[in-house]
Amino acid sequence: MNKHTIFECVKSKKETLSTVTKQTAYYLSYYDDIRRNKTITKWNTSAFLFSAYWLLYRKMYLDFFTYVAFTCVSEALYTHVIKKGILFFFGTGSVTNDISIFFLLTLKFIPSIFYGFYGNYLYFLNIEKRLQKNKSQGTNIIAPIILVMFLLLVLEKMILIKSS
Numbered sequence: 001m002n003k004h005t006i007f008e009c010v011k012s013k014k015e016t017l018s019t020v021t022k023q024t025a026y027y028l029s030y031y032d033d034i035r036r037n038k039t040i041t042k043w044n045t046s047a048f049l050f051s052a053y054w055l056l057y058r059k060m061y062l063d064f065f066t067y068v069a070f071t072c073v074s075e076a077l078y079t080h081v082i083k084k085g086i087l088f089f090f091g092t093g094s095v096t097n098d099i100s101i102f103f104l105l106t107l108k109f110i111p112s113i114f115y116g117f118y119g120n121y122l123y124f125l126n127i128e129k130r131l132q133k134n135k136s137q138g139t140n141i142i143a144p145i146i147l148v149m150f151l152l153l154v155l156e157k158m159i160l161i162k163s164s
Helices: 003-010 022-035 045-049 051-057 061-090 094-132 142-163
Strands: none
Touching (some): 045 051, 051 061, 051 094, 051 142
C-alpha cells in the first residue's frame, strides 16, 4: 500500500492531491509513522468522544458491532453482578453509590479509551483489508445519521412509555 492509495482511501470526494484537508493530512502523516514502524498508537479525540459514530463514519462496521456488544455485555455485567456485589459488601449509602458510579464509568470508558488510542491503527487495518477485497473506501455520513435518528426514536418511545 503506498501513500497515494491511502490518500484515495481517506480523502473526501472533493479533495485532490493539491487540496488536501487537515483531516486527510492527519491520516497521511499517521500512515507515514506506521510505515516507519514509529508507532501504532496515536490519540484520536473523535474516536474517543464519539466512538460509535466514528466507527460508522469510517465504515468500520464489524468494530461498531463489537463496540455495541461490549457496551451491552458490560451494562449487563454491571447491572446483574457488580452492582449486586457492591450492595452485598457495602450495603446502601453514599459509599455504595460512589463505588457503583466508579465501576459504571470505568466500564463505559474502556472502549472509548481503546478507540482513542488504537482507532487510527484499526482504521488502517480496515483500509488494507478493504483494498485487498477491492471494496470502496472513504467515509459514510449516512450510517451515523441513521444511528442518531434511531436513538432519538428510542428515546422518544421511552419518554412516551414513562409518561403514560
